[in-house]
Amino acid sequence: MYVVMVYDVAVERVAKVLKVGRRYLTWVQNSVLEGELSPARFARLKAEVAKVIESSDAVRFYVLPDKGALRVEVLGTSKNEPSQFI
Amino acid sequence: MYVVMVYDVAVERVAKVLKVGRRYLTWVQNSVLEGELSPARFARLKAEVAKVIESSDAVRFYVLPDKGALRVEVLGTSKNEPSQFI
Numbered sequence: 018m019y020v021v022m023v024y025d026v027a028v029e030r031v032a033k034v035l036k037v038g039r040r041y042l043t044w045v046q047n048s049v050l051e052g053e054l055s056p057a058r059f060a061r062l063k064a065e066v067a068k069v070i071e072s073s074d075a076v077r078f079y080v081l082p083d084k085g086a087l088r089v090e091v092l093g094t095s096k097n098e099p100s101q102f103i
Numbered sequence: 104m105y106v107v108m109v110y111d112v113a114v115e116r117v118a119k120v121l122k123v124g125r126r127y128l129t130w131v132q133n134s135v136l137e138g139e140l141s142p143a144r145f146a147r148l149k150a151e152v153a154k155v156i157e158s159s160d161a162v163r164f165y166v167l168p169d170k171g172a173l174r175v176e177v178l179g180t181s182k183n184e185p186s187q188f189i
Contacts, residue, residue, distance in 0.1 A: 047161075049109050049111070089165055
């Protein structure tokens with residue numbers, strides 16, 4: 018499955034969420050990671066994220082059977098490293 | 104087509120990008136909007152976003168032929184209004 022993870026968490030938890038996310042997915046833009054995951058690894062990612070966030074945070078996963086039909090378009094710059102931890 | 108728009112822009116441009124985005128898509132989480140768009144409306148959305156961002160900003164569109172195969176999972180809270188303009 019192909020997963021896009023978008024997080025909106027309190028600034029004091031961003032580094033932790035990003036650290037967990039980068040063990041499973043590729044950082045593509047501040048607050049956004051994506052990549053191929055097996056169902057088992059996706060379950061582990063969610064379990065780990067759930068441990069580091071609070072109920073006021075929001076982490077959204079867009080899940081597709083595969084990347085096949087997905088097209089990604091970028092306006093502006095395609096960032097390569099987290100400039101600030103957002 | 105189903106479009107997910109994720110933006111990472113300088114704070115002084117967030118309100119403008121959000122305003123444009125909300126004319127075409129539904130806000131679902133800070134920095135994230137999504138919804139059904141015709142190819143013509145998607146082209147207009149991109150043109151309008153391009154006018155308000157700078158090259159240092161990043162706006163990523165995930166485009167699918169339809170929402171059919173897409174599954175969305177949320178951890179934490181499903182926000183209903185932009186708490187802060189991020």
